[in-house]
Amino acid sequence: MPNRNDWFRKGLDHIWLPYAQMKTLPDPAPIRSTEGSLLLMEDGRTLIDGVGSWWTSVHGYNHPALLKAAHDQLDAMPHVMLGGLAHEQAYRLAARLAQVTPGTLSRVFFTESGSVAVEVAMKIAVQYAMNRTGARRTRFVSFKGGYHGDTFATMSVCDPEEGMHSLFAGVVPEQYVVDLPDSDDRAAALDRLLAQHDDIAAVIVEPLIQGAGGMRMHSPAVLQTLRAACDRHGVLLIFDEIFTGFGRTGELFAADRAGVTPDILCLGKALTGGVTPLAATIASDEVYAAFHTDSAEHALMHGPTFTGHAIACAVANAGLDLFEREPRLAQVRAVEKQLLDELDPLASLPQVADVRVCGAVAAVEFREDFDVEAARRWFIEQGTFIRPLGRVVYLTPSYVIESRQLSRLTGAIADFAGTLAG
Ligand SMILES: *Cc1c(COP(=O)(O)O)cnc(C)c1O
Numbered sequence: 118m119p120n121r122n123d124w125f126r127k128g129l130d131h132i133w134l135p136y137a138q139m140k141t142l143p144d145p146a147p148i149r150s151t152e153g154s155l156l157l158m159e160d161g162r163t164l165i166d167g168v169g170s171w172w173t174s175v176h177g178y179n180h181p182a183l184l185k186a187a188h189d190q191l192d193a194m195p196h197v198m199l200g201g202l203a204h205e206q207a208y209r210l211a212a213r214l215a216q217v218t219p220g221t222l223s224r225v226f227f228t229e230s231g232s233v234a235v236e237v238a239m240k241i242a243v244q245y246a247m248n249r250t251g252a253r254r255t256r257f258v259s260f261k262g263g264y265h266g267d268t269f270a271t272m273s274v275c276d277p278e279e280g281m282h283s284l285f286a287g288v289v290p291e292q293y294v295v296d297l298p299d300s301d302d303r304a305a306a307l308d309r310l311l312a313q314h315d316d317i318a319a320v321i322v323e324p325l326i327q328g329a330g331g332m333r334m335h336s337p338a339v340l341q342t343l344r345a346a347c348d349r350h351g352v353l354l355i356f357d358e359i360f361t362g363f364g365r366t367g368e369l370f371a372a373d374r375a376g377v378t379p380d381i382l383c384l385g386k387a388l389t390g391g392v393t394p395l396a397a398t399i400a401s402d403e404v405y406a407a408f409h410t411d412s413a414e415h416a417l418m419h420g421p422t423f424t425g426h427a428i429a430c431a432v433a434n435a436g437l438d439l440f441e442r443e444p445r446l447a448q449v450r451a452v453e454k455q456l457l458d459e460l461d462p463l464a465s466l467p468q469v470a471d472v473r474v475c476g477a478v479a480a481v482e483f484r485e486d487f488d489v490e491a492a493r494r495w496f497i498e499q500g501t502f503i504r505p506l507g508r509v510v511y512l513t514p515s516y517v518i519e520s521r522q523l524s525r526l527t528g529a530i531a532d533f534a535g536t537l538a539g
Contacts, residue, residue, distance in 0.1 A: 173391030207425030220378030232266025
């Protein structure tokens with residue numbers, strides 16, 4: 118098939134790929150089409166997808182209901198801007214998200230990427246304090262191992278290494294990046310930090326699972342500690358559920374699983390089931406009240422060109438229908454059980470440091486470094502798409518993956534562990 122891959126060779130000389138040293142990057146796998154949990158390669162091979170396109174395709178690829186929603190909206194009207202005009206899909210989606218998210222979270226701002234959703238959350242938190250009392254609370258508390266995006270403000274609340282704080286010193290604002298309060302000492306340290314500094318606008322956390330940082334998991338008690346500390350010191354709590362939202366942990370939101378409600382919630386990734394970009398920042402009634410005043414200066418000053426994109430919102434509405442109509446959360450729990458059954462035995466291997474599972478997320482952490490690029494190639498040779506993060510080999514499959522497909526993925530990880538033995 119000499120011509121089939123023409124686009125690939127020609128484009129490879131011009132495309133600038135994410136997180137890649139282009140000079141040494143091994144060739145990515147050219148994909149022709151997708152179906153369910155399968156990636157169909159240009160060369161005719163098929164891969165079982167263990168990643169779900171950066172954790173987005175929770176309903177499986179090419180779900181007919183999502184495709185139909187996109188087609189129908191495209192035929193009627195691809196999009197009109199939300200400045201001065203209105204369209205049904207964004208308004209319906211805002212009302213539905215207000216309904217399905219916990220507590221008084223009820224005011225929804227749409228963006229196109231998770232990073233910008235977090236930027237908006239940070240902007241809201243700073244302006245909230247300003248609008249209420251004129252106080253300049255301009256800094257944030259975040260956690261080691263965390264990831265919140267790649268724009269400068271979001272880099273500042275990432276893990277210092279992940280956020281490349283030293284490389285971009287002077288450009289990335291300095292924040293308080295501390296340990297998660299997963300012990301009494303650390304909880305006390307956080308409490309002191311919040312007591313000593315009156316410049317803190319909010320605490321931001323990925324609830325229950327720090328995704329990009331290596332699928333690190335913590336208990337709901339950590340989030341209860343955060344909630345109590347924020348309340349004690351009059352600081353907002355932001356949950357970045359861009360990864361954990363929409364069923365990933367087994368409840369619709371990690372906030373539900375943990376029984377803790379934040380003041381601001383960020384959503385993205387699975388919001389459209391991987392079909393189009395869309396993200397959302399949702400504020401509580403109390404936060405919103407600080408903006409809803411007689412002063413024009415109290416308005417939120419943010420407005421992406423494609424805010425509330427109609428096709429994206431139509432797909433997101435169809436995705437919410439699927440959570441209502443189909444037994445998605447039960448499917449996540451079935452995936453969780455199978456992941457535990459099939460991966461937990463690896464924990465006894467000497468080369469394995471840890472096996473952890475939460476909802477449709479599994480991580481096998483190895484003790485020693487291995488060649489990540491070689492491992493990625495090896496998984497493709499096994500007919501699977503699995504991309505280790507450092508020493509962590511993880512799965513974030515679609516919730517509707519067939520049980521035998523999931524077994525192929527866990528089997529590949531077990532075989533991979535075998536290659537690292539002794
Ligand atoms: C992916 C991710 C982001 C960034 O989202 P983008 O759409 O890539 O900008 C932010 N926070 C978390 C927790 C994420 O997983």
